[in-house]
Amino acid sequence: MTGYEPPTALPRELLDHAGMSAAIAAHDFGEVFRLARSEAGISYSKIAAECDIKPERVGALARGLGSVTTFEKIAQIADALRIPGAALGLAPRKWETPDTPRRELPLPARATATDRDGDEVRRREFIKASAGAGLAVGMPDLTRPVTGRRVSKEFPQQLRERTARLRRLDDVLGGGDTYRVYLGEYQATKALLRDCTYTEETGRSLLSVLAEQAQQAGWAAFDGGKHHDATSLYEDSHTAAVEARDAALAGNALAFLAYQAVNGDRAAGIQIAARSCATAGPDAAPGVRALLHERLAWAYAVAGLPSETERALSAAESALDEIDGSLQPDWVAWVDHNELQIMSGRCWTELRRPLRAVPTLESALAKYEDTHARDKSLYLSWLAASYLTAGEVEQSAKATSRALDLSAGVASVRPRQRLAPVLRRLSDHRALPEVAEVLEKARV
Incomplete structure (x- = not known):
């Protein structure tokens, strides 16, 4: 075997590619195949032939559908693509020579100790490398949850706990990194509902989990710029939640749809957001009512309705005040x-009320950890916009600069989308050194 060099052997420089390193470490062979084609021109038909996988299966894996889990097939892929055994947790392959580079679950090269905010960059890269295999949060294996083809009544709760733990990935990663993970969880639960047997009660519980997973996948799609996918997943979530008789999740699915709609049809956004509150109802958990009224406030603010915005924010605050330590949905x-x-500050920014927005956002962001890099960079963009409205150009440039630093390397389209209008407004003041510096940072 050592004398044969397969046409699918990955070039050494591609093995060093940050995305390829992460995909190999996570056993995300669909992403490995996709990068092999896009970066090295290795066709799916060649990969299929060398790995003894049907061509349509290779294409499906590259689109994020399914996974490879058997030792035999992983070993075969390692040999066909010339991936060193250590990088996949295997023994050295027969074709490896003493000078074959060892790649034991490496982190991408850019995560170095000299990076700005280096600790957080390394943390994000490590979790990103693990996310494709669902390993970042140390969860138990739930890939074979049933005896025969029957789902136990305990399994939906186990699955819900797994979903809650996977949700923590969204704290540090953008939707571009998490979408495939969340979508895979949703598709696996959908397959259980289709292929297995269970009691009526267990079926409703599975549908409730499915609704929750669809919302998480939809949010990651939205964050990664896949708006059509997000809408479809939110609609699927609403259907599943209604069938499960889970009013809170049904209301939240509508709130997600409203959050999307308000950027185009503001009246429709308000209507859907109001419907989300009514769907969850007054008996929903306080945290649920607070969240849905926050999103209703946002819809009102984008539409330029200050009185309605203030009423919705007040309703959210009253709901939060009701939380007395009782269990809330994760x-x-x-x-x-x-x-x-923070939401209040965002709303007052949209309503061009900087005297209310700036102190609110400054106070809240002082308590907000940099580990939530995507979200903090987004919130800083509203602070920067309010500073500009108040005529504080230098302060706006400072907040924008910090937002750019935090959003660097986060796989989310939203921070740069939010900062784009702020940067355009700042460009009118490019004669100021602070502004010139941040405009150059944004350009680079």
Whole structure:
């Protein structure tokens, strides 16, 4: 075997590619195949022939559908693509020579100790490398959850706990990194519902989990710029939640749809957001009501309706005040008074009320950890916009610069989209050194 060099052997420089290193470490062979074709011109038909996989299966894997889990097939892929065994957790392959570079689950080269905010960059890269295999949060293997083809009544709760732990990836990674993970979880649960047997009660619980997973996948799609996929997943979530009789999740699915709609049809966004609150109802958990009223406030603010915005924010605050330590759904665990302050500041920014927005955002962001890099960079963009409205150009440039630093390397389209109009407004003041510096940073 050592004398044969397959036509699918990956070039050494591609093995050093940050994305390829992460995909190999995560056993995300679909991404490995996709990069092999896009970066090295290795066709899927050649990969299929060398790996003894049907060509349509190779294409499906590259689109994020399915996974490779058997030892035999992983070893075969390693040999066909000349991936060193250590990089996949295998023993050295027969074709390896003493000078074959060892790649034991490497981190991308850019995560170095000299990077700005280096610790957080390394943290993001490590989690990103693990996310494709669902390993970043140390979860148990739930790939074979059933006895025969029957789902136990305990399994939906186990699956919900897994979903909650995977949700933590969104704290540090953007949707471009998490979408495939969340979509895979949703598709796996959908297959369980289709292929297995269960009681009516267990079926409703599975549908509720499916609705939750669809929302998480939809959010990652939205964050990664896949808006059509996001809409489809939110609609699927709403259908599943209604069938599961889970009013809270049905309301949240509508709130997600409203968040998308308000950027185009503001009246439709308000209508859907109001419907989301009504769907969840007054008996929903306080955290759920707080979240849905926050999103209603946002819809009103984008439409330029200050009185309605203030009423919705007040309703959200009243709901948060009701939380007395009782258990809330995990998907609203991030909603607290500080987060409500941030949403309030965002709303007042949209309404061009900088005297209210600036102190609110400054106070809230002082308590907001840099580990939430994507979200903090987004929130800083609203602070920068309010500074500009107030005529504080230098302060706006400072906030914009920090937002650019935090968003660097985060796989989300939203920070740069949010900063684009701020940068255009700042360009009118390019004669100021602080502005010239941040404009150059944005250009680079």
